[in-house]
Amino acid sequence: MTDPVPAPAGATAGAGATAGAGATAPGARPGPARRVAVRTTARHPISARSLPVPDDLYHPDSYGETLLHSLMRAQLGVTLGVLLPAAAVVATYPLLSVLLPGLGRMTVGPLPLSIVILGFGIYPPLVLLAFVYVRRARRTEERFVGLLRDE
Numbered sequence: 001m002t003d004p005v006p007a008p009a010g011a012t013a014g015a016g017a018t019a020g021a022g023a024t025a026p027g028a029r030p031g032p033a034r035r036v037a038v039r040t041t042a043r044h045p046i047s048a049r050s051l052p053v054p055d056d057l058y059h060p061d062s063y064g065e066t067l068l069h070s071l072m073r074a075q076l077g078v079t080l081g082v083l084l085p086a087a088a089v090v091a092t093y094p095l096l097s098v099l100l101p102g103l104g105r106m107t108v109g110p111l112p113l114s115i116v117i118l119g120f121g122i123y124p125p126l127v128l129l130a131f132v133y134v135r136r137a138r139r140t141e142e143r144f145v146g147l148l149r150d151e
Contacts, residue, residue: 067148070144071140071141071144074140074143074144075137075140078133078136078137078140079133081136082129082132082133082136085125085129086126086129089122089125089126089129090122090126092121092122093114093117093118093121093122096117097114
């Protein structure tokens with residue numbers, strides 16, 4: 001009994017075709033059929049203008065401008081989403097000082113209350129907001145780059 005002849009490199013086969021089908025010697029019993037995986041490229045490739053590319057940003061047409069404006073709008077949304085809570089945190093202490101005039105004379109242990117409010121009530125939330133801002137800004141830029149690279 002002879003071994004089936006493998007299909008030549010680059011040969012294409014239809015669905016369900018096997019390599020070496022009909023390649024055995026006359027009168028010999030064919031062995032179990034071997035399956036061959038066939039990979040092809042897409043029949044309908046994506047057109048060149050359907051996906052943005054980095055070169056689109058450097059051309060002064062409406063498409064490149066639209067891409068840049070969408071990135072700037074997303075960045076503005078991230079900035080305002082963090083800036084407004086930060087402004088509220090920072091405005092809290094002067095507002096408390098105006099509403100409660102005795103606040104400047106109070107102490108917590110050996111420390112004035114104003115130092116405690118600044119040290120524990122204002123700076124930690126600002127640091128937290130800074131981390132949130134960096135994380136959101138990176139995510140926005142990664143999405144934009146992913147759009148350009150089609151990841």
